[in-house]
Amino acid sequence: MPPSSHQEALPPVITVSHVSKTFGSGDAAVTALDDVSLQVAPGEIFGVVGQSGAGKSTLIRTVNLLERPDTGSVIVDGQELTTLSDSALRRARQHIGMVFQHFNLLESRTAQGNVELALELAGTDSRDRKRRASEILDLVGLGAKAGSFPSQLSGGQKQRVGIARALAAEPRVLLSDEATSALDPETTRSILELFKTINEQLGLTVMLITHEMDVVKGICDSAALLEHGRVVETGGLVELISTPGSRLAADLFPLGDATPAPGTTVIDITFSGGSADRPVIAQLARDHSLDVSILGAVIESIGGSQAGRTRLELPGTPAQNAAAVDDLRDQGLLVEVHSADAAGGVS
Amino acid sequence: MIDVNDPNFWPQLWELMLVATGETLYMVGVALIFTVLLGLPLGIAVVGTERGGLFERVLGSRRLSAVINWVLNFIVNLGRSVPFVILMVALIPVTRFLVGTSIGATAAIVPLSLVAIPFFARMVEIAIKEVDAGLIEAAHSLGATRWQIVSKVLVPEALAPMVLGLSTTVTSIINFSAMVGVVAGGGLGSVAIRWGYQRYSVIHMIIVIIIIFIIVMVLQWLATWGARRLTHRSGDTGKRKRMFESVAGG
Numbered sequence: 001m002p003p004s005s006h007q008e009a010l011p012p013v014i015t016v017s018h019v020s021k022t023f024g025s026g027d028a029a030v031t032a033l034d035d036v037s038l039q040v041a042p043g044e045i046f047g048v049v050g051q052s053g054a055g056k057s058t059l060i061r062t063v064n065l066l067e068r069p070d071t072g073s074v075i076v077d078g079q080e081l082t083t084l085s086d087s088a089l090r091r092a093r094q095h096i097g098m099v100f101q102h103f104n105l106l107e108s109r110t111a112q113g114n115v116e117l118a119l120e121l122a123g124t125d126s127r128d129r130k131r132r133a134s135e136i137l138d139l140v141g142l143g144a145k146a147g148s149f150p151s152q153l154s155g156g157q158k159q160r161v162g163i164a165r166a167l168a169a170e171p172r173v174l175l176s177d178e179a180t181s182a183l184d185p186e187t188t189r190s191i192l193e194l195f196k197t198i199n200e201q202l203g204l205t206v207m208l209i210t211h212e213m214d215v216v217k218g219i220c221d222s223a224a225l226l227e228h229g230r231v232v233e234t235g236g237l238v239e240l241i242s243t244p245g246s247r248l249a250a251d252l253f254p255l256g257d258a259t260p261a262p263g264t265t266v267i268d269i270t271f272s273g274g275s276a277d278r279p280v281i282a283q284l285a286r287d288h289s290l291d292v293s294i295l296g297a298v299i300e301s302i303g304g305s306q307a308g309r310t311r312l313e314l315p316g317t318p319a320q321n322a323a324a325v326d327d328l329r330d331q332g333l334l335v336e337v338h339s340a341d342a343a344g345g346v347s
Numbered sequence: 348m349i350d351v352n353d354p355n356f357w358p359q360l361w362e363l364m365l366v367a368t369g370e371t372l373y374m375v376g377v378a379l380i381f382t383v384l385l386g387l388p389l390g391i392a393v394v395g396t397e398r399g400g401l402f403e404r405v406l407g408s409r410r411l412s413a414v415i416n417w418v419l420n421f422i423v424n425l426g427r428s429v430p431f432v433i434l435m436v437a438l439i440p441v442t443r444f445l446v447g448t449s450i451g452a453t454a455a456i457v458p459l460s461l462v463a464i465p466f467f468a469r470m471v472e473i474a475i476k477e478v479d480a481g482l483i484e485a486a487h488s489l490g491a492t493r494w495q496i497v498s499k500v501l502v503p504e505a506l507a508p509m510v511l512g513l514s515t516t517v518t519s520i521i522n523f524s525a526m527v528g529v530v531a532g533g534g535l536g537s538v539a540i541r542w543g544y545q546r547y548s549v550i551h552m553i554i555v556i557i558i559i560f561i562i563v564m565v566l567q568w569l570a571t572w573g574a575r576r577l578t579h580r581s582g583d584t585g586k587r588k589r590m591f592e593s594v595a596g597g
């Protein structure tokens with residue numbers, strides 16, 4: 001089940017507050033994170049997107065303090081990490097799993113051995129290690145390959161081992177830095193499904209970094225957009241889509257750029273929840289006797305409910321179409337009105 | 348003086364060779380043990396105390412690490428650059444202090460170890476630097492201590508190249524052991540000098556060469572076999588072996 005309505009009541013599992021991080025000094029200084037704050041609710045899959053160099057990796061690495069922020073605080077599972085002693089931090093890290101883009105598996109150990117490493121480091125005794133490692137390899141669908149070395153596994157299989165290793169010590173949080181970027185689309189899909197499965201079965205909170213909007217659309221409940229080390233937007237996906245002018249929403253649901261005819265009105269309608277099921281456009285055409293052209297449309301299912309946006313072209317100026325727009329708004333739809341200029345662009 | 352037809356000639360020759368081979372294996376073997384025991388930690392310490400290394404802040408001080416790193420590098424470079432004959436002679440007082448004498452196989456162990464330790468430490472350093480930084484990061488993310496990273500990640504992952512490095516090291520210990528034999532006595536090197544050079548016995552010379560050749564071949568074969576068994580990456584061993592040989596040669 002996706003996070004239920006009472007999730008707001010539970011304290012966040014990850015709270016990043018006013019975190020800044022600068023690399024280097026003087027002229028060469030790079031501010032990778034600039035006063036970043038965000039929260040991840042228990043049981044949700046939280047996506048962080050942004051351009052290359054935006055600071056995504058730096059951000060996720062501060063969540064287990066692989067990167068120590070210059071200022072700000074990081075609270076995971078109720079524990080402030082920045083003030084912990086070395087040994088307490090190591091114990092905390094055992095409950096924060098991490099998955100890497102290039103898998104980072106030991107070549108000298110089998111799949112089973114790589115998973116057992118996590119348990120050795122967590123101090124599990126040897127009999128339990130074997131049992132637990134087999135169990136978790138079964139969970140990620142790799143039980144049959146327990147004795148294989150990473151060199152004998154495909155990329156997707158290696159990442160499954162990486163995930164199994166991250167899950168071995170029963171963390172509450174899973175961090176993933178571009179876990180699927182080195183994989184083909186097919187394998188990517190199966191790994192994302194695995195994330196979804198463990199999120200649902202183990203109630204694990206997942207924070208993942210990606211540069212693919214499809215990943216966010218496919219499995220995330222919430223997302224944050226990072227730009228030059230700053231959080232530009234953050235929130236639940238459904239909520240973002242119903243936010244006028246949301247860049248994340250526009251990136252998630254691009255409407256294409258079909259050119260409207262001059263002198264027409266272009267409107268963007270955002271659907272969410274039940275409104276996506278109603279014949280809104282047909283009704284609009286009928287009730288206002290309009291020749292509606294659809295310039296672009298995207299309907300996606302997010303967290304079990306339909307959401308999407310449609311760009312329509314209506315004949316006449318915005319003023320002439322005011323009644324139709326009001327009608328749509330009365331139905332609870334989110335409508336943005338643009339007028340097509342002479343050049344055919346949309347403003 | 349050399350009489351091949353003397354009925355005692357061959358039995359005496361074989362006994363001589365047996366003893367000398369035993370001495371060579373003894374001094375090389377013991378020197379090898381010291382080399383691994385001291386060269387391995389030395390190599391790890393050199394890499395670790397570098398900037399960005401696991402031990403870049405010994406006792407919380409970056410400066411202390413830098414100083415240690417400089418000193419260790421200095422020792423390694425010194426050990427590698429002083430010609431062995433000079434090192435051997437210079438070490439005579441040390442050898443006498445440690446072993447009680449500067450003559451014979453046991454005494455030879457001191458200069459042999461001291462020349463091989465920095466040599467092997469450099470091999471260890473190269474092998475450890477080859478380990479993907481991502482693995483260290485993954486170990487950190489799993490809550491590993493620094494020592495756990497050394498023992499569970501760095502050493503096991505670098506084991507195959509280290510074994511190849513060790514084989515190159517042994518070969519040069521055997522090489523130097525012959526030189527020790529010339530100066531301090533003991534082993535196959537001293538047979539070569541006493542019989543081959545001083546008494547012009549071609550037979551002794553040839554047999555010494557064959558024995559040394561066989562020892563080196565067997566060790567190299569063992570090391571390559573071991574490294575291949577330890578390597579679970581495809582097609583890497585040959586490349587690494589060449590890399591170490593080029594380092595060893597240079």
Ligand SMILES: Nc1ncnc2c1ncn2[C@@H]1O[C@H](COP(=O)(O)OP(=O)(O)OP(=O)(O)O)[C@@H](O)[C@H]1O
Nearest residue numbers: 023024030031032051052053054055056057058059
């Ligand atoms: N260890 C470091 N030393 C110096 N600069 C760094 C370091 N790590 C990151 N940076 C800089 O910080 C900025 C953010 O880097 P980061 O790796 O977090 O970006 P990213 O969003 O993950 O990019 P990508 O999508 O390419 O992985 C970049 O300008 C990068 O060059």
Ligand SMILES: [Mg+2]
Nearest residue numbers: 056057058177
């Ligand atoms: Mg990155």
